[in-house]
Amino acid sequence: MTFSFPADCSTPRRRIEFCYRAERLTLLLHNKMGRWYRVTYAVTKRDEMQARVDVDPEDEEAQELLVEFQALVEANPPITQAQYDAAFPSGIFDRIKMRYPFAPALTEAQWDDFQDNVYDKLDNKLQEAITENLDLMRGASEFMPDLEDIHGAL
């Protein structure tokens, strides 16, 4: 995966600023996808707990968790096409929409794929670019004033 900066991001400081903004965007994307996956997570966990209670109705921990996960199911209903379209407007999210077309819930495999092959890779590239540009910034003249340059003020 290549990473390129816009033409006007020509200094290390601008590139770092760009990366921090891009990080905010990837975080937003992560949490949109996370909300979509929580539909599956909540139902799976609730069903696991229901199965435990079915096997052992005296299992108090399972009963407690069943109530908790049922609440999570209710708080995370399946998403609608309109919610999907609103969460992923065309333009910046086209590639995401192509990779993860509309469904009421994101599957666990899709969530793992998103984390491993999209989010982590983007985040790692941004971190790499931040580290590289921080190193460059430490050597940049704008952060290393020479006393000779400001002697005129004396």
Next chain:
Amino acid sequence: MAIEDLTTYTEVDPSADLTVTAPKVAFVNFDTRNTDTYVYKDQGVDFFDGDFIHDYEFKITAIDDSALPGMWMLANSVDDILGIKNASGDCYSSYILKPGVNPAYIFLREVDGGTFRNATGGTYVFTLNTDYYVRLTRDESIGSFGQLKQQIYSDAARTNLLHTQTLSLSTSKKDYRYNYALVSYNSSSPGLNAWGHVQNLDLSVTTFQAAWARNSNQMIGAGL
């Protein structure tokens, strides 16, 4: 996913600040900077090698100015964080600091041969009396010596990410022997206390890709 049974860990708690149960270390008046206090396990030499994902949860209910409770930590000796640094040792630590009157934050740091190295991404200021869910991921394929990432989430499913801190690991790829569920930072500064708990430490988290990579390596190792 297997939550660590912390009653199988070794508890060193000279001031009796801790209560250890299977999933949790609860602390009350934890004198974070005046004693060698920790809950740890010897997993065997070089147990923590290669890539890994570890999860844990924490909640701080109260914390004094300048208190510094360490939580998740990997090391090759049994000591508090500052003790490891002063002995020119190595460790990774996920810890909390309340810098004076300012709000407390969580941070990630490496001690590399006695030198502190900080994560990028800044600190994360958290709210008291709130549960946080942390994931630590080491990926040795990134950079020269690998990368350690700390992600802080607001939910147990780890779907709502609040903050990420990234540490480019230094000097060498390191394997570790001991893991800690809680650890002090003993600078002989009494009365800097914290209250709260850490729980649900999971050293076996996997995602599909990580499982696939591990299975592939096992297959290659088995000559398949």
